[in-house]
Every structure is written in structure tokens, then in C-alpha cells.
Amino acid sequence: MTGPTTTALYDWFARSAAAHPDAPALELDGTAYSYRQLERYAEVLSGRIVRAHGGAPPARVALLASRSLTAFAGYLAAQRLGATVTPLNPGYPAARNRTVCRLARTDVLVAERSALPPEGYAADGTVPVELVLTDEEVTAPAPADLPVPPPARAAADDVAYVLFTSGSTGRPKGVPVRHRNASAYVARNIERFRVGPGDRTSHTFDLTFDPSVHDLFVTWGAGATLVVPQRTDLLTPVEYLTRQAITHWFSVPSLVSVSAALGNLPAGQAPALRHGVFIGEQLTYRQARAWHDVAPGAVIDNVYGPTELTVACTAYRLPRDPQQWPATSNDTVPIGPVYDTLDHLVLDEDGHPADEGELCVRGVQRFDGYLDPDDDNERFLTHEDGRTEIHRGGPLTDAHYYRTGDRVRREQGTLLHLGRLDNQVKLRGYRVELGEIETALRRHPAVEEAVVLALPGTNGLEAVACYTGEPLERAAARGWLRAHVPPHMVPRRLVHLERLPLNPNGKIDRPALRRDLTADPTPTPAPAPAAAPTRLLPVG
CATH class of the missing domain: 3.30.300.30 (ANL, C-terminal domain)
Structure with a gap:
């Protein structure tokens, strides 16, 4: 499947809105919104953002919203303006969200009224402008005097979104992902999972977690319907996906274990499900078997990737027959080969290619470096003529591999994730x-x-x-x-x-x-200085 020529995220949605205007784009709290409606809400909201910003499109928009029309229309509105989106989790401490806004140099904060703390984020200078909304205001008719700007023509090298991961220093690290990075991922995964009009995909991830980019834009790029559960629905996932006739499920493996422990994984109850996709943690064979019992006719994929490599960079599909599932040394499902559009190395502690070591990846989905360039140090490397050099400052090039920090092993011709x-x-x-x-x-x-x-x-x-x-x-x-x-x-x-x-x-x-x-002081001996963990490719 070929993507939009501009490779901008909004274009994936806009193309489907033009081709399938009356098809459902979003189902939320029992209400379906067509592509035409969601497009109109995003258009009007983009106009409101521009007005709030003094008449000019902002460069950077933070979005404090989750599982609401404000969240989805706000994300699309910012993308429509060509702005960089930084999602914020309403469940995170306000102090952390303020820090993220400052690090992202936010121009406008779009927030659900119920998610914004009473003191707001603008009063102390965290953000210049706040636009606070309810879902009812998002669906209200546009004021007659509100100009709606035309869609921006975002370039492939423009930053589509910035997500913040936990830093070892306690300061969140900003990961800017460009439209070309995200568009390459979207195109590949629409094709891999054969998503199309009439399909119904799950949305289990918060917008601050990068698999949500798959949820939104693989769905909307294919003209399918994004079906949004509330948190309580995820405690009974089989009941939910059965009731909603979900065709494509995407979640962390822990959801399977939690549901199983609660007795909420009845077997054979999800006939509509075609794909079960898992990411974020090792997928154990125990979890895979439990999911297979839920939906024996569905294909199970285990995918892997850090935020810095744009959602996922490897994938492994289990055979339909569990008797053919490959045994592995740690009882987890392989993460599979690295995408053929990417280059990778597995390097041992001496920086030599090996069957076991750190996975390092470069290519079209690799981000171009952290928001703070100081965070790039020792996170990249080059490997030429058998020599590995750790990046310790200076410009990054396409020749640099990103060091995932994950240990993998080649087993039976594929990759197995061994841990951090x-x-x-x-x-x-x-x-x-x-x-x-x-x-x-x-x-x-x-x-x-x-x-x-x-x-x-x-x-x-x-x-x-x-x-x-x-x-x-x-x-x-x-x-x-x-x-x-x-x-x-x-x-x-x-x-x-x-x-x-x-x-x-x-x-x-x-x-x-x-x-x-x-x-817990009861069973814990008195602490002593910890031995330093061993690492691959020592950087000291």
C-alpha cells in the first residue's frame, strides 16, 4: 500500500476522509463519529487554536486529554496545522506535565476541562496559551466569525510529535519523531495487518505511549474504525472485543495476565477477531496460549520497538497451529526479524557482531536524536570496517545506529528478546x-x-x-x-x-x-553499596 506523497500524518486521515466520508472513524462512549464529522471537528478546532494563539498557527501544541473527543479531534487539529504534538497524560502528576511542557517549549496547551488542574498551566508561565474545552464544545457549531485555516503542507522532515520517556537522571527525555519516520511505520503496518474499511481496531494505549500512533493512524490511514474502550473495559477485554466486534487488537501482554488472574479470559468467545498484536514487554508462551484460546481463529503477532525507532521495528507471527510454535530458551515468543526497510546489528560487549548482544538499529524509522542533544551521548554508534565507535558528541548522521539497550539472541533464524x-x-x-x-x-x-x-x-x-x-x-x-x-x-x-x-x-x-x-523493612537486610551492573559495549 502506498502512502500520501507528503508523508504527513494528517494526510493519512484526510485521504480516508475524502474516500470514505460517511464511514465511522471513531466510536466513543457508544457514539459513532464519521470521517466527515471528525474531519469537521478537527477543522473547527484548528481554527480555535489559531485564534487562541493570536491569529497564527502555533509550532508546538501540547494535548492534555485522554479517551475523549477532545483528545482525538485535538490531535488531528494540531497535525492539520502542521504543529508538533506533545501528548500529556491527565493521570500523571501536574508537576511532571509542567516539566514536559517547558522542555517541549509548548506554544498552546489544548486541554480537557476535567483534566486541567484548578490553577491551570498558563498562570505560572508554563505555557503561553491555554485552550480548555469539553467534548460538547468540540461538537458545537463553529462561530460564524471563526476562520478555518487550510491544512498545512507538513514536510517529511518536520517533527510530527514529541514523546517523553523516563530519563536516568530523573528528567524526562524528549523523543522527536518526524513525519517520514511515522509514515514509514504506518504504511508498513496497514499492509502487514491488512487493515481496511469495515475493520474495527482497539485503542488500549494512552496517547503518551507511542503504540497509540499505531492505534490512530494505522486505523485512520486504512479507513477503518477506532473503537475506544474506557479503562474499566480493559479488565474484561474478551467481553469488550466480542461486544464491539473488534477485528484488530493491540495491547501489552500484561493485560492478558491480569485478565486471566481475574478469570476474565473465556475461551472461544471472539469470532470476529483476526489479529492479536502485542508490544511493550516480552510475550510469554503462557500468555500467547491464553490468547489463542480466546480467539483460535486469530493470528498472533509479537512486535518490538523503542519509542526512538517509531513504535516497532521487528515483528514475529506465530503459526496458527500451536503445535508448530517454536520452543525458545526463555519461554517467550520471538520478536522476529528486524523490518527489511531497516539496518541492524547485534553487538557483543566488545562491539563485535555476534549471535547475542545489544540490538542496534538505523534506517527510515530511526529518530534523529533527542530534544536535548546531550542525551544523544553514548546512545548511538557507528560500525564500519569492523570497528565500533560510540557517539560522544557532534552531529548524528544516517550512518549512526541507535543503541536500544536491549539484549537479544538469534535462535532458529529469528531474534529473541532476553531483557534490558x-x-x-x-x-x-x-x-x-x-x-x-x-x-x-x-x-x-x-x-x-x-x-x-x-x-x-x-x-x-x-x-x-x-x-x-x-x-x-x-x-x-x-x-x-x-x-x-x-x-x-x-x-x-x-x-x-x-x-x-x-x-x-x-x-x-x-x-x-x-x-x-x-x-519494606521486614525482610530486607541493611543496604550496602550496590555493585555496578555489567553492560555491553562499555562506554566509560
């Missing part, structure tokens, strides 16, 4: 991959999910395992683990939880687990 590099630590003098302990613990018949953290103990770092499922007797569980991993990898502590905490994106919240375990 910072999950490889020194325990009792041994280099240990925490994911290997998690794999062993998940293989216990009584365990559903497992997360292993390295926390300070009396003699340096020690492994602490958190798990769900049936409670295990400590001595028996440690004995079972000793039969599956070396003694130095057996966790000192085993913590049973009813469920693992999730972050606002629905992924397992490891920092929250770390805080809770560190704050």
Missing part, C-alpha cells in the same frame, strides 16, 4: 541475567508471572523474586529453583503478590516494585 542490558548484574561475583531467573520461576507449575530485581543487601546486590499464582513455601521453592539454575542465581527472597503492579501504559511497573520492596 541493565537487567544483567553481578551477583556474588557472577554475571547474571535476571531474565533467566524469571524464566526458571515462570516454569514452576504454581507460578503465573515473575519479576526478579537486584536490590542492595548486606553483601552487595541480591536477587529478589516477585511472583503471582499460588503461594510457594520458601524452602521448597528455593529447592525447586536450585534444580533449574545455578546456586548463585537462586533469589534470597521470594515475594508472593496477588498481582504485579502496572504503570499507566499497562506494563509491569518494575520501579514501583523496587520502591515497595526497598521500603
